[in-house]
Amino acid sequence: MSNLLTSLISTAQALGVFERALVVSQNNVANVSTPGYAAQRMILHAAEFDPSTGLIGGVQAGEIETARNLYAEQNVRRQRESLGYYTELAHSLAAVESYFDVTGRQGIPAALSNLFQAFSAWSLEPGSLPAREQVIQRAGELADAFHQVAEGMARAAADADRQLRQTVGKINEIGQQLYEYNVARRSGGMDDAGLDTRIHAALEELSELVNISVLHQPDGSVTVLIGGQSPLVIGASLYRISVQFDLPADPPPVYAAAPAPARIVASEGRDITSLVTQGSLGGLLEMRNQVLASLAGDAYHAGDLNLLAKAVADRINELLTGGWVSEGPPPVSGVPLFTYNSAGDAVVAQTLALNPAANAQNLAAISPGPPYVGNGVALQLAELAEPRRQQDMIGGYSYAAFFGRLAGSVGSRLAEAEANRAFRADTTAQARELRQQLSGVSLDQEAILILQFQRAYQANAKMLSLLGELTEAVLGMIR
Amino acid sequence: MLTGHLVEALQLLQQVQALAAIPNPARLETSQALLEEALRHMQLLHLEASKSEFHPTPAFTAAVRTLRRQLQHTQRLLEQASLFFEGWARLKASLTCGYDAHGNPAPAEEIRRGLAEA
Numbered sequence: 001m002s003n004l005l006t007s008l009i010s011t012a013q014a015l016g017v018f019e020r021a022l023v024v025s026q027n028n029v030a031n032v033s034t035p036g037y038a039a040q041r042m043i044l045h046a047a048e049f050d051p052s053t054g055l056i057g058g059v060q061a062g063e064i065e066t067a068r069n070l071y072a073e074q075n076v077r078r079q080r081e082s083l084g085y086y087t088e089l090a091h092s093l094a095a096v097e098s099y100f101d102v103t104g105r106q107g108i109p110a111a112l113s114n115l116f117q118a119f120s121a122w123s124l125e126p127g128s129l130p131a132r133e134q135v136i137q138r139a140g141e142l143a144d145a146f147h148q149v150a151e152g153m154a155r156a157a158a159d160a161d162r163q164l165r166q167t168v169g170k171i172n173e174i175g176q177q178l179y180e181y182n183v184a185r186r187s188g189g190m191d192d193a194g195l196d197t198r199i200h201a202a203l204e205e206l207s208e209l210v211n212i213s214v215l216h217q218p219d220g221s222v223t224v225l226i227g228g229q230s231p232l233v234i235g236a237s238l239y240r241i242s243v244q245f246d247l248p249a250d251p252p253p254v255y256a257a258a259p260a261p262a263r264i265v266a267s268e269g270r271d272i273t274s275l276v277t278q279g280s281l282g283g284l285l286e287m288r289n290q291v292l293a294s295l296a297g298d299a300y301h302a303g304d305l306n307l308l309a310k311a312v313a314d315r316i317n318e319l320l321t322g323g324w325v326s327e328g329p330p331p332v333s334g335v336p337l338f339t340y341n342s343a344g345d346a347v348v349a350q351t352l353a354l355n356p357a358a359n360a361q362n363l364a365a366i367s368p369g370p371p372y373v374g375n376g377v378a379l380q381l382a383e384l385a386e387p388r389r390q391q392d393m394i395g396g397y398s399y400a401a402f403f404g405r406l407a408g409s410v411g412s413r414l415a416e417a418e419a420n421r422a423f424r425a426d427t428t429a430q431a432r433e434l435r436q437q438l439s440g441v442s443l444d445q446e447a448i449l450i451l452q453f454q455r456a457y458q459a460n461a462k463m464l465s466l467l468g469e470l471t472e473a474v475l476g477m478i479r
Numbered sequence: 480m481l482t483g484h485l486v487e488a489l490q491l492l493q494q495v496q497a498l499a500a501i502p503n504p505a506r507l508e509t510s511q512a513l514l515e516e517a518l519r520h521m522q523l524l525h526l527e528a529s530k531s532e533f534h535p536t537p538a539f540t541a542a543v544r545t546l547r548r549q550l551q552h553t554q555r556l557l558e559q560a561s562l563f564f565e566g567w568a569r570l571k572a573s574l575t576c577g578y579d580a581h582g583n584p585a586p587a588e589e590i591r592r593g594l595a596e597a
Contacts, residue, residue, distance in 0.1 A: 460511050
């Protein structure tokens with residue numbers, strides 16, 4: 001009778017264990033389309049069986065095992081970090097590119113060309129009032145063209161600042177979620193598949209915003225470090241980051257009138273900007289502190305646009321003030337054509353203006369020499385279009401060519417960012433597929449998969465290399 | 480004829496790219512056959528282009544440049560997948576077998592076994 005009872009108990013226990021295993025499987029089926037869900041499996045242990053000592057055997061429920069592969073998860077996050085960076089950079093550069101026309105038909109290059117043509121027409125008729133008025137008008141248009149681009153850069157910087165604040169807010173928001181998940185994990189949610197899914201979904205979302213390192217702790221919580229160093233979440237502690245636009249004391253600013261670069265600051269006040277290299281935040285910082293600063297200037301960079309505006313204004317002013325309006329006696333010197341804020345080189349483009357004192361009557365066309373040339377200054381000004389002297393150039397380039405290089409660099413950076421964005425979109429999709437492939441595969445299957453893949457890859461790589469050589473050979477014939 | 484070979488090669492390469500998006504041994508074997516076919520078209524194209532009467536149009540030149548870009552994209556895509564598997568193998572080896580005399584992850588036993596079986 002006791003043996004029958006023992007068998008019944010053993011069977012009932014086994015049914016209970018299988019029921020739990022079935023619940024785990026049902027949960028897997030129910031979540032088959034849930035993004036970021038990793039299948040779970042209950043490990044079954046054989047119970048000790050020894051009838052002589054009353055051990056009735058049967059089956060016992062063990063721990064729940066996840067099919068999640070953390071290496072594959074990390075790979076997805078790495079790709080998303082890069083995707084976030086290039087997506088942001090491409091988006092921001094596209095907004096700026098329209099101000100840098102490479103065709104020369106509008107904007108600064110067109111205004112420069114028109115002014116040089118006006119100088120040329122004036123040099124042919126130095127006493128002509130309409131020719132002089134044309135010079136004044138074209139000079140005003142050039143100043144306006146510089147303003148438009150400088151304002152465009154200022155708008156792009158303001159957009160970047162707004163997005164930096166939003167992105168930092170979003171990072172802190174996800175950090176808060178992860179902190180709450182950690183608390184839930186520590187309060188007995190170790191085997192909660194839903195919680196696990198939410199944690200990994202949050203980590204993946206965070207990785208598109210900023211480059212992170214994730215450490216999985218034995219208590220089930222996650223430690224998230226920005227740039228592998230600065231903590232965002234450690235267990236049940238959240239360390240919020242912030243963005244600041246104030247000028248740091250060290251290093252001291254070179255151009256105090258220009259805007260300060262954006263800085264990412266950790267909760268304890270440490271500047272962690274250099275740690276942020278990927279994700280949308282990395283892309284925004286690159287745009288704000290590198291691209292825009294190199295174009296329009298900031299507290300530490302004069303900016304190429306300001307460099308050009310200053311060089312053009314200074315050279316034209318120098319030639320005009322060195323010339324005579326009339327030979328007198330006494331001779332009357334010319335007045336400068338342009339003015340700008342002399343507070344700093346980083347604000348020249350936005351403050352460049354037509355000198356209110358300049359008019360058609362006081363433009364100096366005469367070069368006193370020796371030799372005296374009646375239209376000498378006007379001729380020298382006309383030669384700025386195709387300069388031969390170093391003082392009429394910037395680093396060996398004419399003003400138009402210098403702007404062309406600037407526009408070209410913006411265009412090529414945009415093209416590069418677009419190409420990288422497209423590539424990272426593909427590698428992100430690929431990383432998700434690879435994660436899926438490795439999920440739940442046994443170690444032996446994995447080892448074989450890796451070997452087979454590497455062999456097939458090598459064969460493909462060889463073919464691609466041969467194709468590349470042939471393509472280059474065909475291109476060589478075309479050139 | 481020249482353009483035909485180029486169009487064929489480009490189309491085959493697009494198929495290879497789609498296969499590389501989900502990289503596994505079976506799909507790579509399929510892509511290898513496609514690449515062989517693309518290579519054949521490029522060899523014929525090269526042969527035709529070597530002839531003295533060959534005068535490329537701007538459209539043809541642009542198409543060859545597109546082919547080069549697509550090739551580079553496919554190469555990088557496959558490299559990414561290869562790096563992933565390589566990294567995973569190294570990580571597993573370092574976890575299971577420690578390091579060899581040079582400080583590199585020692586080959587894992589299961590990899591050796593897999594090698595014998597494959």
